Amino acid sequence: MPLVSMRQLLDEAAKGGYGVGAFNVNDMEQIQAIMMAAKQTKSPVIVQASRGARAFAEDLYLFKLIQAAAELNPDIPIAMHQDHGNSFETCRSAIALGYTSVMMDGSLKEDGKTPSTFDENVDVTRRVVDYAHERGVTVEGEIGVLGGVEDGHGAGGSGLEHITDPDQAVEFAERTGVDALAIAIGTSHGAYKFNKKPDGSVLKMDVLIAIHKRLPYTHLVMHGSSSVPKELQDIVNKYGGSLKPTWGVPVEEIQLGIRNGVRKVNVDTDNRLAITGAIRKVFAETPEKFDPRDYMKPAREAMAKVVSERMTEFGQAGHAGDYTPIPISKMAEDYKSGKLDTRPSVAAH
Ligand SMILES: [Zn+2]
Numbered sequence: 268m269p270l271v272s273m274r275q276l277l278d279e280a281a282k283g284g285y286g287v288g289a290f291n292v293n294d295m296e297q298i299q300a301i302m303m304a305a306k307q308t309k310s311p312v313i314v315q316a317s318r319g320a321r322a323f324a325e326d327l328y329l330f331k332l333i334q335a336a337a338e339l340n341p342d343i344p345i346a347m348h349q350d351h352g353n354s355f356e357t358c359r360s361a362i363a364l365g366y367t368s369v370m371m372d373g374s375l376k377e378d379g380k381t382p383s384t385f386d387e388n389v390d391v392t393r394r395v396v397d398y399a400h401e402r403g404v405t406v407e408g409e410i411g412v413l414g415g416v417e418d419g420h421g422a423g424g425s426g427l428e429h430i431t432d433p434d435q436a437v438e439f440a441e442r443t444g445v446d447a448l449a450i451a452i453g454t455s456h457g458a459y460k461f462n463k464k465p466d467g468s469v470l471k472m473d474v475l476i477a478i479h480k481r482l483p484y485t486h487l488v489m490h491g492s493s494s495v496p497k498e499l500q501d502i503v504n505k506y507g508g509s510l511k512p513t514w515g516v517p518v519e520e521i522q523l524g525i526r527n528g529v530r531k532v533n534v535d536t537d538n539r540l541a542i543t544g545a546i547r548k549v550f551a552e553t554p555e556k557f558d559p560r561d562y563m564k565p566a567r568e569a570m571a572k573v574v575s576e577r578m579t580e581f582g583q584a585g586h587a588g589d590y591t592p593i594p595i596s597k598m599a600e601d602y603k604s605g606k607l608d609t610r611p612s613v614a615a616h
Pocket residue numbers: 351413456490491533
């Protein structure tokens with residue numbers, strides 16, 4: 268199956284009332300782990316690469332690996348997404364490679380650190396939307412600023428400094444025409460999201476629900492949504508790691524989000540922990556081993572297990588065969604004709 272438009276994938280998720288995990292990749296084993304899980308659970312999937320991933324793996328290696336995943340899995344719809352594009356140029360180069368979706372994170376300036384003004388965010392996002400839609404490519408924007416730093420991207424902080432204002436979210440969605448909107452509700456990137464199980468004082472699900480009420484047809488995106496399960500932290504620490512106790516976003520809160528317009532859920536940290544724990548275990552238990560396959564294989568399996576759990580929890584499992592992909596060129600025509608201005612209504616909850 269060719270890579271599909273993320274907009275189509277999210278529209279279908281809205282119709283079906285489920286969420287779709289967006290999993291970050293940097294190398295072949297991570298891509299294989301995601302595809303193993305997608306195949307096993309029959310899930311459509313979003314694979315995403317940060318700027319850091321593109322630099323680490325080199326653009327062409329990474330993109331060809333994704334193409335291989337699509338060729339080897341003709342029954343699985345895959346959208347390839349640029350995570351946290353910092354500029355028009357980053358998004359343009361991803362589209363040139365063949366990515367079917369880009370995030371223009373204009374909530375920060377091009378340095379990826381300094382919060383921008385609302386008008387700066389609208390301007391750069393609108394430019395990316397015009398350029399991308401002409402080519403049939405989906406755009407995710409961000410309003411409000413997430414906490415933490417990941418891959419050198421982020422404003423830092425707890426995530427509570429720049430919670431999304433629902434009025435601004437409405438104005439932003441209208442002025443930019445984004446297909447999907449990332450909002451800041453207290454989540455952070457990285458492993459250290461919360462210092463106890465989050466409650467409503469730090470994880471603002473009420474803000475998400477308020478935004479969804481006003482923007483019922485905009486696909487919402489939850490970033491920093493790893494659950495950071497204790498059992499994964501424990502494996503890392505048991506075999507010589509030293510992670511401080513930390514809490515992520517509980518799966519039940521993500522499911523509440525999915526009932527309220529969240530269609531894309533970004534997960535990275537959980538997979539990193541699963542991989543690291545599996546590798547540490549091999550090193551600790553069999554220090555005589557030195558063939559990378561001896562630890563990359565269990566690492567890949569550990570990640571596939573986490574991904575497949577999330578696919579089931581988010582509800583995307585079983586939906587791979589629901590639809591046939593619309594060619595990207597047809598998406599371009601549909602954006603142009605205004606057909607995509609109307610969004611599918613959100614399934615009743
Ligand atoms: Zn993010």
